[in-house]
Amino acid sequence: MNVTGTKVTMDEIIQRARRGASALAVTSSKAKDRALFRMAKHLDLGREEIKKANAEDLERARERGRNSAFLDRLKLDDARIDGMCEMICSVAGLQDPVGGLLGSVVMPNGLNIDKIRVPIGVIGIIYEARPNVTADCAALCLKSGNAVILRGGSDAVGSNTAIYEAIKKGSMKEGIDEGAFILVEDTSREMVDAMLKASGGIDLIMPRGGESLIKEVMEKSHVPVIKHYKGLCHIYVDEAANIQMASDICINAKVQRPGVCNAMETMLVHKKIAANFLPVAAERLQQHGVKIKGCPGTLELVPGAVPASDEDYATEWLDLVLSVKIVDSADEAIRHIARFGSGHSDAIVTDNNDTANEFTSRVDSAAVYVNASTRFTDGGEFGKGAEVGISTDKIHARGPMGIEELCTYKYVVHGTGQVRG
Amino acid sequence: MNVTGTKVTMDEIIQRARRGASALAVTSSKAKDRALFRMAKHLDLGREEIKKANAEDLERARERGRNSAFLDRLKLDDARIDGMCEMICSVAGLQDPVGGLLGSVVMPNGLNIDKIRVPIGVIGIIYEARPNVTADCAALCLKSGNAVILRGGSDAVGSNTAIYEAIKKGSMKEGIDEGAFILVEDTSREMVDAMLKASGGIDLIMPRGGESLIKEVMEKSHVPVIKHYKGLCHIYVDEAANIQMASDICINAKVQRPGVCNAMETMLVHKKIAANFLPVAAERLQQHGVKIKGCPGTLELVPGAVPASDEDYATEWLDLVLSVKIVDSADEAIRHIARFGSGHSDAIVTDNNDTANEFTSRVDSAAVYVNASTRFTDGGEFGKGAEVGISTDKIHARGPMGIEELCTYKYVVHGTGQVRG
Numbered sequence: 001m002n003v004t005g006t007k008v009t010m011d012e013i014i015q016r017a018r019r020g021a022s023a024l025a026v027t028s029s030k031a032k033d034r035a036l037f038r039m040a041k042h043l044d045l046g047r048e049e050i051k052k053a054n055a056e057d058l059e060r061a062r063e064r065g066r067n068s069a070f071l072d073r074l075k076l077d078d079a080r081i082d083g084m085c086e087m088i089c090s091v092a093g094l095q096d097p098v099g100g101l102l103g104s105v106v107m108p109n110g111l112n113i114d115k116i117r118v119p120i121g122v123i124g125i126i127y128e129a130r131p132n133v134t135a136d137c138a139a140l141c142l143k144s145g146n147a148v149i150l151r152g153g154s155d156a157v158g159s160n161t162a163i164y165e166a167i168k169k170g171s172m173k174e175g176i177d178e179g180a181f182i183l184v185e186d187t188s189r190e191m192v193d194a195m196l197k198a199s200g201g202i203d204l205i206m207p208r209g210g211e212s213l214i215k216e217v218m219e220k221s222h223v224p225v226i227k228h229y230k231g232l233c234h235i236y237v238d239e240a241a242n243i244q245m246a247s248d249i250c251i252n253a254k255v256q257r258p259g260v261c262n263a264m265e266t267m268l269v270h271k272k273i274a275a276n277f278l279p280v281a282a283e284r285l286q287q288h289g290v291k292i293k294g295c296p297g298t299l300e301l302v303p304g305a306v307p308a309s310d311e312d313y314a315t316e317w318l319d320l321v322l323s324v325k326i327v328d329s330a331d332e333a334i335r336h337i338a339r340f341g342s343g344h345s346d347a348i349v350t351d352n353n354d355t356a357n358e359f360t361s362r363v364d365s366a367a368v369y370v371n372a373s374t375r376f377t378d379g380g381e382f383g384k385g386a387e388v389g390i391s392t393d394k395i396h397a398r399g400p401m402g403i404e405e406l407c408t409y410k411y412v413v414h415g416t417g418q419v420r421g
Numbered sequence: 422m423n424v425t426g427t428k429v430t431m432d433e434i435i436q437r438a439r440r441g442a443s444a445l446a447v448t449s450s451k452a453k454d455r456a457l458f459r460m461a462k463h464l465d466l467g468r469e470e471i472k473k474a475n476a477e478d479l480e481r482a483r484e485r486g487r488n489s490a491f492l493d494r495l496k497l498d499d500a501r502i503d504g505m506c507e508m509i510c511s512v513a514g515l516q517d518p519v520g521g522l523l524g525s526v527v528m529p530n531g532l533n534i535d536k537i538r539v540p541i542g543v544i545g546i547i548y549e550a551r552p553n554v555t556a557d558c559a560a561l562c563l564k565s566g567n568a569v570i571l572r573g574g575s576d577a578v579g580s581n582t583a584i585y586e587a588i589k590k591g592s593m594k595e596g597i598d599e600g601a602f603i604l605v606e607d608t609s610r611e612m613v614d615a616m617l618k619a620s621g622g623i624d625l626i627m628p629r630g631g632e633s634l635i636k637e638v639m640e641k642s643h644v645p646v647i648k649h650y651k652g653l654c655h656i657y658v659d660e661a662a663n664i665q666m667a668s669d670i671c672i673n674a675k676v677q678r679p680g681v682c683n684a685m686e687t688m689l690v691h692k693k694i695a696a697n698f699l700p701v702a703a704e705r706l707q708q709h710g711v712k713i714k715g716c717p718g719t720l721e722l723v724p725g726a727v728p729a730s731d732e733d734y735a736t737e738w739l740d741l742v743l744s745v746k747i748v749d750s751a752d753e754a755i756r757h758i759a760r761f762g763s764g765h766s767d768a769i770v771t772d773n774n775d776t777a778n779e780f781t782s783r784v785d786s787a788a789v790y791v792n793a794s795t796r797f798t799d800g801g802e803f804g805k806g807a808e809v810g811i812s813t814d815k816i817h818a819r820g821p822m823g824i825e826e827l828c829t830y831k832y833v834v835h836g837t838g839q840v841r842g
Contacts, residue, residue, distance in 0.1 A: 022759070026782055105804050111793055113803060120815050121785070199639060203815050218620060218643055224816040225645070245838040252840035338443070360833045361447055364542070372532055372836025381841070382534060382832070383526050394541050394624050394829045395645040396817040408815045411803070412781045415793025417666040419673035420802070 010194035013149060013182055014201035017122045020147035020179025025119050027145065029096035031174065036092035036139055039170035040085040043135065046166030047081045053158035054131065061129070061155050069259065074129045074156055084135040084163070087386050091139045094385045097404045098145045112414040117407045119145030121203040124195045125388070126151050126217060128209035131159035138167055138181040140388050144406035147180050149202065151195060153209075154187040161185065196221040206401075208389055226396060228389035230316045231261030231344035233374040236333040236359065237277055238350035239270035245371060246349040247281045252373040253347070255288040259318045261390060262345050262377040266313060266323040268333040271297070274326045278302060282324075290320045297326040313340045330355050334362045341365060344392050345374040366392065366399035431615035434570060434603055435622035438543045441568035441600025446540050450517035452595065453563055457513035460563075460591035461506040464556065467587030468502045474579035475552065482550070482576050490680065495550045495577055505556040505584070508807050512560045515806045518825045519566045533835045538828045540566030542624035545616045546809070547572050547638060549630035552580035559588055559602040561809050565827035568601050570623065572616060574630075575608040582606065617642040627822075629810055647817055649810035651737045652682030652765035654795040657754040657780065658698055659771035660691040666792060667770040668702040673794045674768070676709040680739045682811060683766050683798040687734060687744040689754040692718070695747045699723060703745075711741045718747040734761045751776050755783045762786060765813050766795040787813065787820035 024032075043050075054076040061074055100117040107113065123146045127133045134150055141148035152160040164183040171180060184191050195202060199222040207217040208228050217225055235253055237246040253264035269278055274297060282292055282302040292298070293308035305324070312323045313336070327333045330348075337346050347369035348359040356370045367377045377399060379387025384402030391397045397405035445453075464471075475497040482495055521538040528534065544567045548554045555571055562569035573581040585604040592601060605612050616623060620643040628638040629649050638646055656674055658667040674685035690699055695718060703713055703723040713719070714729035726745070733744045734757070748754045751769075758767050768790035769780040777791045788798045798820060800808025805823030812818045818826035 022783075025785070107802070107804060111797060111802075118785070222639055224814065226816075242838070248838060248840055256841055356835075362443075364446070364539070365831065367832040367834060369834045369836065372834055372839040373841055375841035376532060376834065376839070377832075381528070381532075383528060393645065395647075398829055399832050408819055410786065411788040411798075411820050413788060413790045413793055413797065414777075415790065417663070417669060418793040418797070419669055420677055420794055420796035 007186065010191055010198065013184065014122065014198055016179035017147040017149050017182055018179070018201065020177045020181075021119065021121045023177035024142065024145045024147060024180050025098070027176070031176070032096070032143055032145075033092040035171045035174035035176045036088050036142065038174050039139065039167040040088040040092075042166045042170035043081065043088065043163065044085050046162065047078065050076060050081060050159065050162040050166065053162035057156055057158045064155070066155065070129060074131065074159070076131055076159055080132065084132055087136060088139045088167075090385050091143050091403070094143065094403060096143070097407050102409055109418050110416060111418055114412045115409050116412055117404070118410050120406060120408050121146060122201065123148045123406065124151070124198075124202045124205040124223065125149070126192055126195065126205065126207045126209070126213065128153040128213065129155040130208070131156045131163055133208060134160045134163045134183065135167060136386060137388050138164075140386060140403055140406060142171070142176065142180055144403040146406055147182075149182050149184060149195065151184040151192060152187070157185070157187055193220065196223060199223050206389055226389070226391050226393050226401070228261075229392040230342045231263070231390070231392070232265050232314070232316045232340060232342040233262060233344055234266045234268055234333075234337050234341060234346045235264050235374065236268040236327075236330070236337075236346070236348045237270060237273060238330060238348055238352060238355055239272040240352035240355060241270075241273060241277070241349040242351060243273070243277050243280070246277060247284060249347070249349055249371070249373045250281055251284055251288065253375055254285060254290055254322055255320065256375055258320050262374050263318070264322070264374055265315070265317050266325065266340065268336055269324065269326050270330070270333075271326050271328055274301060278324070278326075285322060288320070290322050292322050292324055294324040295326055298324045316342070330358060334359060337363055337365075342392055343394070344390070345369065345377040347372065347374050366390070428607065431612055431619065434605060435543065435619055437600035438568040438570050438603055439600070439622065441598045441603075442540065442542045444598035445563065445566045445568060445601050446519070448566065448597070452597070453517070453566075454513040456592045456595035456597045457509050457560055457563065459595050460560065460588040461509040461513075463587045463591035464502065464509065464584065465506050467583065468499065471497060471502060471580065471583040471587065474583040478577055478579045485576070487576065491550060495552065495580070497552055497580060501553065505553055508557060509560045509588075511806050512564050512824070515564065515824060517564070518828050523830055530839050531837060532839055535833045536830050537833055538825070539831050541827060541829050542567060543622065544569045544827065545572065545619075545623045545626040545644065546570070547613060547616065547626065547628045547630070547634070549574040549634065550576040551629070552577045552584055554629060555581045555584045555604065556588060557807060558809050559585075561807060561824055561827060563592070563597065563601055565824040567827055568603075570603050570605060570616065572605040572613060573608070578606070578608055614641065617644060620644050627810055647810070647812050647814050647822070649682075650813040651763050652684070652811075652813070653686050653735070653737045653761060653763040654683060654766045654768075655687045655689055655754075655758050655762060656685050656768045656770065656795065657689040657748075657751070657758075658691060658694060659751060659769055659773060659776055660693040661773035661776060662694060662698070662770040663772060664694070664698050664701070667698060668705060670768065670770055670792070670794045671702055672705055672709065674796055675706060675711055675743055676741065677796055679741050683795050684739070685743070685795055686736070686738050687746065687761065689757060690745065690747050691751070691754075692747050692749055695722060699745070699747075706743060709741070711743050713743050713745055715745040716747055719745045737763070751779060755780060758784055758786075763813055764815070765811070766790065766798040768793065768795050787811070
């Protein structure tokens with residue numbers, strides 16, 4: 001509801017956001033950074049209200065029968081609020097991407113063509129019950145000069161509103177346009193549908209959530225979409241792998257945080273190393289509580305393993321479950337990844353440079369690793385400060401999306417009266 | 422129809438294209454360039470068949486009552502076939518974009534993260550009756566390592582097939598995978614619909630054609646789309662403009678080729694220069710046959726001008742018609758462009774650097790010009806060799822799309838056993 005008590009329409013929100021985007025595109029780096037620091041300060045000051053609103057959201061979510069993983073994502077405590085404040089300050093500390101010169105050429109006719117980084121415009125974020133997304137996306141979009149329309153899930157509406165009001169207070173005090181970031185308070189489906197139809201009003205939509213949300217957005221949207229979709233990540237242990245290193249990497253990628261998109265879901269093992277590697281690695285994994293589903297060869301080598309089907313190889317477990325397959329060659333591993341992978345993160349462990357090069361050139365994923373854990377695919381670990389999401393698409397941006405990936409470019413052409421002959 | 426006489430489905434075409442993309446992604450630069458030269462040679466050798474097929478297409482199009490502009494786009498003569506051959510050879514001469522290092526960082530933990538340019542995968546081109554698009558897109562996609570599915574309009578099916586068969590012969594002789602470029606011979610709507618639903622099979626769709634085609638693609642597509650949409654280009658003649666230069670630029674941008682997307686459609690003139698500039702410039706434009714539609718101030722200064730409505734300012738004329746408006750300030754010009762422009766190409770003519778900087782930073786178009794004609798927005802004029810289209814979108818690529826814009830990137834990360842703490 002707005003001040004006159006009537007319902008705010010998506011058209012009105014978009015108009016405010018477009019004005020916000022026009023203002024932000026020419027806001028100085030200093031003004032944006034001052035606003036970010038003030039947003040962090042007001043988030044800190046507002047923590048009691050935020051925790052209170054969050055407790056109410058949690059209570060309602062429990063009544064609705066949400067599971068423990070859901071409740072964990074929804075929950076805000078002092079440590080998580082501190083984390084949001086630190087994130088905003090670290091974003092303020094990044095170099096402003098806007099105005100960066102990406103290339104320059106002087107043509108034979110004397111035209112000087114500069115390719116300059118500029119904000120995309122108005123971004124729409126559609127997310128579920130992770131209230132930290134509200135602060136993350138507001139901060140990253142502000143820094144990159146984009147207005148953002150934030151539409152969070154109904155389960156987190158109290159927490160989102162409390163966070164939003166705190167950071168809004170901070171940004172308004174520094175003179176940032178009120179349309180720079182807007183939380184959609186009406187969490188009805190109609191508002192999402194209106195966002196997806198807003199071609200021309202919203203420049204980019206990023207859905208963050210489960211598979212059904214992503215699919216719905218993809219099918220309905222007339223606005224360009226970049227998806228943070230699933231991560232069905234593989235690690236291929238080559239015949240020339242260092243066994244200890246391979247074991248350490250696989251344990252880390254599977255058990256350090258099994259519920260996230262860059263965790264390993266399938267381990268591929270070269271047949272020549274399987275007898276030496278698999279029993280030892282599997283035992284360590286099982287000690288961490290990992291359930292192993294394997295091919296017939298795996299079952300012979302790993303006590304307690306159960307048979308894996310093609311459906312298992314196509315499953316993103318997000319849990320302490322691992323699909324294992326013994327392969328005849330690096331080529332078979334690469335073809336398995338092409339068939340079952342999600343283009344997120346895949347790794348090879350090998351001491352053979354030729355095999356590593358074949359793997360990195362043929363595996364078509366956002367991040368391809370040699371001798372490291374897939375768990376590093378993350379804005380912070382890639383030196384981007386923070387991320388609005390990890391793109392599993394191939395258009396515009398791949399992998400962790402930070403402030404540079406929230407920009408596009410334009411050509412600024414200086415002439416001295418050139419006309420075309 | 423395939424060899425067994427059954428209809429080829431879009432699924433089959435996509436499977437062939439995906440195999441083509443996998444093969445092309447690791448094809449050497451030399452092999453691609455040899456194939457391109459051979460494609461140009463076979464296009465040259467096949468010119469009699471191509472002209473014959475084109476004559477039949479033209480005859481059928483005439484019977485269907487297509488207008489002269491349509492017939493002109495459809496027509497192929499020796500000069501146009503020569504042009505296609507030259508384009509293919511010039512694409513062969515460009516540097517291979519695939520494998521280019523776009524950035525590199527060593528993180529404190531020793532991880533070496535390279536950002537490497539790679540092909541997008543499978544591109545779908547949906548176009549109308551310009552048969553040269555068949556050769557242009559096949560050549561640019563091959564060079565950039567992408568497979569392409571070409572779906573041309575039914576009016577040009579004979580010409581497209583003849584061009585396709587000629588270049589296919591050339592590429593096959595050099596061992597390029599048969600799925601590298603595929604012409605969809607079935608020009609039914611069902612095949613277009615199947616392309617638009619092929620999320621996961623086709624990575625990017627580019628529609629090239631009229632407004633209704635683009636709108637339909639936008640509304641139906643589950644695959645990411647980059648549009649080559651309309652060009653409603655403005656030139657703003659500032660109070661500090663050199664009058665002779667402004668006049669030359671405006672004449673060029675309006676009359677040199679009025680039917681193309683980078684031609685000027687609206688001329689904005691600062692009130693302080695209007696009395697000196699407009700009568701002279703308008704007379705020159707009128708001598709070239711341009712009909713002027715203007716604001717009330719324009720009507721006072723330009724004999725023969727007729728009143729312009731908001732609808733006129735929103736119209737891409739693509740013809741010898743020009744909307745004119747006198748504005749109070751650069752700010753008003755910039756706001757007019759924000760309201761009516763299409764984000765394609767807009768120019769300012771001024772000797773005032775501050776005003777030029779305000780214009781280039783606030784006008785949100787793919788190409789923003791200072792003291793040059795908008796007609797330069799073109800792959801060739803921007804040093805890209807050729808283009809698959811001019812993006813009026815803001816995601817992935819803006820402006821002329823050449824071989825670099827047909828690529829995405831991946832992160833290749835080399836470690837020494839790093840795991841995440």
